[in-house]
Amino acid sequence: MSTTISRHPDIASLMSYVAGSLPEPLAAGVSAHVSMCTECRRRLRDMELIGAELFRASPALRARKIEITVPDLEQDGGAREKPVPHANRAAEKLPEPIARKYGLAFDTIPWRPIGEGAWHYRLPLSPGVEGDLRLFKFAPGYKFQLHGHGGAEFTLVIDGAFSDATGVYRRGDAQDLDDETQHQPIVDEDLGCVCLIACDRPLES
Amino acid sequence: MLEPSFVDLLDRGQSKAWGRMSDLLGKIATERSGDAFRRLFEQYGPRLVAYMMRQGADAATAEELAQETLLTVWSKAALYSSDKGTPTTWIFTIARNLRIDALRKTVCWQELSDELAETIPSDDVAPDHAASARERQERVQAVLGTLPAEQRDVITLAFIDGMSQSEIAAQLTLPLGTVKSRLRLAYEKVRNALEDLR
Numbered sequence: 001m002s003t004t005i006s007r008h009p010d011i012a013s014l015m016s017y018v019a020g021s022l023p024e025p026l027a028a029g030v031s032a033h034v035s036m037c038t039e040c041r042r043r044l045r046d047m048e049l050i051g052a053e054l055f056r057a058s059p060a061l062r063a064r065k066i067e068i069t070v071p072d073l074e075q076d077g078g079a080r081e082k083p084v085p086h087a088n089r090a091a092e093k094l095p096e097p098i099a100r101k102y103g104l105a106f107d108t109i110p111w112r113p114i115g116e117g118a119w120h121y122r123l124p125l126s127p128g129v130e131g132d133l134r135l136f137k138f139a140p141g142y143k144f145q146l147h148g149h150g151g152a153e154f155t156l157v158i159d160g161a162f163s164d165a166t167g168v169y170r171r172g173d174a175q176d177l178d179d180e181t182q183h184q185p186i187v188d189e190d191l192g193c194v195c196l197i198a199c200d201r202p203l204e205s
Numbered sequence: 206m207l208e209p210s211f212v213d214l215l216d217r218g219q220s221k222a223w224g225r226m227s228d229l230l231g232k233i234a235t236e237r238s239g240d241a242f243r244r245l246f247e248q249y250g251p252r253l254v255a256y257m258m259r260q261g262a263d264a265a266t267a268e269e270l271a272q273e274t275l276l277t278v279w280s281k282a283a284l285y286s287s288d289k290g291t292p293t294t295w296i297f298t299i300a301r302n303l304r305i306d307a308l309r310k311t312v313c314w315q316e317l318s319d320e321l322a323e324t325i326p327s328d329d330v331a332p333d334h335a336a337s338a339r340e341r342q343e344r345v346q347a348v349l350g351t352l353p354a355e356q357r358d359v360i361t362l363a364f365i366d367g368m369s370q371s372e373i374a375a376q377l378t379l380p381l382g383t384v385k386s387r388l389r390l391a392y393e394k395v396r397n398a399l400e401d402l403r
Contacts, residue, residue: 011392012385016370017315019363020301024311031314045290046399047392049345051301052294054364057346061255061365068250070243071272073279097314126311178381 005037005172009154013176014040018047025131028123029154029174029198032095036172093159098123098135098196106158106194109135117142132199138162142187151201153177160191226292234282246275253300260304260367270307274300291342304367337402348398352391359387 009017009030016022017030034040055061092099093106102123111119117139125133131151135158155175162169164185169175177183187193197203226248232241253274257267277299278285285295298315305313349357362368362376370388374381 010385010389012370012388015360015388015392016363019360019367020305020313020315021363021367021369021372023369024309024314027314028312031316043392043396046341046345046395048290048294048298049342049399050349050360050391050395051364052291052297053342053345053349054361055252055256055297055300056293057349058361058365060259060361061252068246068254068268068271070246070250071276073237073239073242073276097316101312126309129311178385 004170005039007167007169007173007175008037008040009033009174010176011043013152013154014043015047015050018044018051023131023152023200024125024129025133025198026152026154026200028097028101028125028133029156029196031097032196033156033172033174035096095156095158095196109137111137131201132197132203134197134203136193136195136197138187138193138195140187140192141189142192144183144185146182146184148182149177149179149199151179151199154198156196158194158196160193161188162186162193162195163188230278230282230285230292233279234285242275242279245278249275249296253296256300256365257304257308259365260308262304262308266307270300270303273303277303290338294338294342308367341399341402344398344402345395348394349391352394356387356391359384360391363388 008014013022013026013030017027017034022030034044094104094109099105109121111121114120119137121135123133123135125131138160140160153175154177155169157169157171157173159171161171162185164183166175166183226245229241229245232238233245250271253271254264254267257270258264262270274296278296281299285292302313302315305311305315349360352360358377359373362373363370368376370381370384373379374384377384
């Protein structure tokens with residue numbers, strides 16, 4: 001599933017993600033990539049060790065004086081059922097975290113047109129969270145205008161491919177851009193492209 | 206004088222404490238031992254409260270979240286196994302997830318790695334064996350001890366204070382790119398230190 005993924009999120013994004021301090025839309029994007037990418041899951045495991053070590057050793061947290069009440073335990077509360085696997089998960093093309101959180105399936109995304117050869121579906125974020133999280137579908141050969149970004153923009157290819165000056169992006173590949181990058185992607189001429197795009201600021205369209 | 210906690214023993218590199226903490230979790234999982242839970246609570250409770258307050262919780266909320274963290278440990282202890290990491294790593298990830306939900310009032314996009322493993326078909330290589338979880342954590346401890354202060358400050362603000370990259374940049378009056386590169390550099394050192402344990 002993950003053997004062909006060659007483009008990963010910025011290491012800095014993964015670090016903030018593990019720290020729990022990546023803004024929500026970008027965290028959603030990273031989470032979706034990670035669900036498809038063995039290599040990044042390995043990186044996250046190393047990064048969790050950093051978090052645990054800081055948590056353990058940080059002088060700021062070494063406060064012995066805090067009194068805390070031990071809550072009552074329900075003796076039966078420990079029985080935990082394993083999550084029931086989704087029936088068609090292996091066949092589901094949408095990244096698992098997105099499919100599960102939004103109850104969506106790749107084949108039945110309620111696309112809405114936004115201009116010639118482009119469709120989108122907006123994924124709601126938590127109330128008050130800034131940014132934008134959307135699924136996009138582009139027709140084969142769709143050309144973007146050269147554009148920059150008012151903030152961070154994270155793109156994950158779910159189906160098909162696109163390319164720009166930095167190369168080709170296929171299923172599972174992530175493009176993690178900061179606010180200084182301009183680019184002009186072109187969608188694959190045969191396959192078209194379905195992707196998840198996350199921004200830490202609202203998009204214009 | 207207070208008895209040194211397990212966590213403090215770990216600070217002093219007394220690695221026996223790892224085993225004792227895993228034993229506590231084992232007792233919680235298999236015997237549902239309330240006594241083991243209370244001991245775990247004494248070890249981690251204060252630190253969790255301090256962590257939550259550092260992340261912006263008031264004292265009451267911080268205590269609630271610390272309790273919730275350890276109650277999650279109680280109910281999920283059966284899922285813990287030492288080959289997945291040290292108890293501290295596991296408890297830290299639970300605490301982090303709870304605080305994203307509660308303090309930021311945003312959806313938490315993190316998975317506990319054991320839940321991830323259960324819900325995603327994966328070809329991951331299991332992270333070695335039980336003994337190496339401890340060794341890995343000790344290596345990370347050594348690396349972080351030698352990190353330049355400027356890198357350590359940035360990762361501390363990210364992990365302990367829960368600041369986004371832009372917030373860190375503003376706090377330290379640094380360009381965003383510098384914050385990113387310090388996060389990358391810190392990780393590279395850790396990665397190199399763990400390389401031969403794969």
